[in-house]
């Protein structure tokens with residue numbers, strides 16, 4: 001357990017170090033060099049710092065899941081419940097209730113191991129909720145109409 005927490009702390013400090021390092025490079029250069037632009041990462045960390053507004057109709061639960069949630073939930077990273085894990089999702093549903101699960105999906109949970117909006121900063125609430133329903137329903141849970149907000 002202690003080892004796991006230490007590992008997370010080290011990983012997090014390293015990512016913040018990387019983020020700060022790229023800020024420092026960007027802010028010192030007046031002309032944006034394509035080489036520097038190319039060197040910055042794309043994907044999760046970039047999305048966390050730079051919000052691009054999503055245009056167009058709301059994405060489906062599956063799309064949001066594949067876009068963001070899958071990164072962790074697809075391989076049980078730090079214990080993120082997998083979309084085919086009926087046992088795990090049923091336990092969470094029974095112990096916490098749907099309202100809490102949805103709240104945690106928007107606000108984050110457990111020291112941001114589960115990040116706010118699952119890291120999908122340009123998702124609206126409906127899209128994040130749809131991704132939660134998607135994971136639970138693919139696990140085989142039959143959600144009631146009243147479960148869906």
Ligand code: HEC
Nearest residue numbers: 069072078079080092104105110113114117118119131132
């Ligand atoms: C950076 C990794 C990561 C990403 C990305 C991520 N999650 Fe999670 N999520 C977790 C972890 C880890 C947990 C389990 C936390 C625990 O139980 O301690 C979790 C748990 C949850 C839970 C259950 C919360 C509870 O109270 O039991 C929901 C709901 C959830 N995630 C939804 C989502 C959705 C929706 C997305 C995509 C929009 C997403 N997550 C993306 C890591 C992630």
